[in-house]
Amino acid sequence: MKAECGIKNGRKAMKYAKLGNTDIEVSKLCVGCMSFGKAGTMHDWTLDQAKTTEVVRRALDLGISFFDTANGYSAGTSEEYLGNALKKNVPRDKVVIASKVYFNPGRLSGKAIHREIDGTLKRLGTDYLDLYIIHRFDYDTPIAETMAALNDLVRSGKVRAIGASAMYGYQFHNMQLCARDHGWAQFQVMENHYNLIYREDERELIPICRQMKVSLMPYSPLASGHLTRATWESDSLRSRTDRVAMGKYDADKYDDMKIIDRVHEVAREHGVSMAQIAIAWQWAKGVTAPIIGGTRAENFEDAAGALDVKLTEEEMAYMEAPYQPHRIVGAIDRNPPADVVLLDEKK
Numbered sequence: 560m561k562a563e564c565g566i567k568n569g570r571k572a573m574k575y576a577k578l579g580n581t582d583i584e585v586s587k588l589c590v591g592c593m594s595f596g597k598a599g600t601m602h603d604w605t606l607d608q609a610k611t612t613e614v615v616r617r618a619l620d621l622g623i624s625f626f627d628t629a630n631g632y633s634a635g636t637s638e639e640y641l642g643n644a645l646k647k648n649v650p651r652d653k654v655v656i657a658s659k660v661y662f663n664p665g666r667l668s669g670k671a672i673h674r675e676i677d678g679t680l681k682r683l684g685t686d687y688l689d690l691y692i693i694h695r696f697d698y699d700t701p702i703a704e705t706m707a708a709l710n711d712l713v714r715s716g717k718v719r720a721i722g723a724s725a726m727y728g729y730q731f732h733n734m735q736l737c738a739r740d741h742g743w744a745q746f747q748v749m750e751n752h753y754n755l756i757y758r759e760d761e762r763e764l765i766p767i768c769r770q771m772k773v774s775l776m777p778y779s780p781l782a783s784g785h786l787t788r789a790t791w792e793s794d795s796l797r798s799r800t801d802r803v804a805m806g807k808y809d810a811d812k813y814d815d816m817k818i819i820d821r822v823h824e825v826a827r828e829h830g831v832s833m834a835q836i837a838i839a840w841q842w843a844k845g846v847t848a849p850i851i852g853g854t855r856a857e858n859f860e861d862a863a864g865a866l867d868v869k870l871t872e873e874e875m876a877y878m879e880a881p882y883q884p885h886r887i888v889g890a891i892d893r894n895p896p897a898d899v900v901l902l903d904e905k906k
Contacts, residue, residue: 578748579747581719585655589626615644616644625776627776629659631659635682642682656689656690661724667705676712687719688719693705693722695725703737721744722750723748724751751775752889755782755837755878756882779850782837789820834865836870840875842865
């Protein structure tokens with residue numbers, strides 16, 4: 560794939576890296592598949608099968624080989640659409656597919672994990688998953704039960720590696736130690752909430768990941784579009800209807816616009832897009848593969864252009880300087896009600 564999928568128009572070829580302590584090689588950009596699925600089952604702005612296939616094909620053309628979805632995205636249709644799109648365009652062993660488990664009956668119980676992986680594999684049309692991620696921390700299931708079930712999936716060959724998503728540092732640390740002490744598979748990846756206007760995980764979670772050589776693949780690296788434009792609002796369908804994004808970011812608009820203004824300034828100086836600056840910042844902070852949730856092929860072409868951007872230490876410090884502490888968005892203090900899939904939604 561790498562030999563035939565270089566980036567065109569004079570840009571550098573896609574770069575690749577290994578996940579954690581595994582031999583799984585991924586592109587330095589990951590396609591976020593929450594954008595795929597039947598509209599109205601989760602969000603109003605998700606892409607149908609035809610548009611999903613178009614975006615996936617363009618991502619593959621750019622050398623992007625890493626795709627992240629979840630069992631709960633658009634009632635499972637995200638996995639279905641992604642599986643169909645990949646099957647039409649690329650051999651299975653040339654891509655890395657990640658999916659997640661938690662927003663389902665039983666959360667992270669052993670029974671639920673064994674049930675949900677089979678549903679995910681069926682919807683994706685594959686007999687194995689490269690990376691299986693727990694979507695949140697489960698307050699109702701003993702850690703050992705969850706880690707044992709995940710280890711079972713690795714031993715059976717249904718899953719190549721496991722990862723975790725948004726949680727508190729102590730929770731991640733405890734789960735890793737549980738797996739280590741039992742000789743079970745440990746997490747190789749952390750999919751956390753991280754970008755220039757939300758950096759709370761720099762306090763605990765990210766240092767723990769670095770200590771344990773766990774790769775970072777943050778979601779919302781562009782802060783739901785806020786780091787792609789000089790204005791807070793836009794007239795896109797997603798901006799007008801994504802109430803989860805509103806709940807995550809609107810409360811800190813005043814402080815965060817100071818950072819956005821600086822990102823805009825640095826982008827003008829480089830002659831590139833703001834998105835490219837925000838993504839280049841991620842790599843400079845040690846991120847392996849930020850998750851880009853674009854709804855148009857051009858979003859991934861623009862993101863790939865960030866490979867050419869190199870930020871100075873002074874530029875990094877300049878953009879980071881206005882940051883103010885934020886309320887926690889991502890990690891949860893308790894399990895939500897059984898029927899809740901969208902967290903932080905603005906009512």
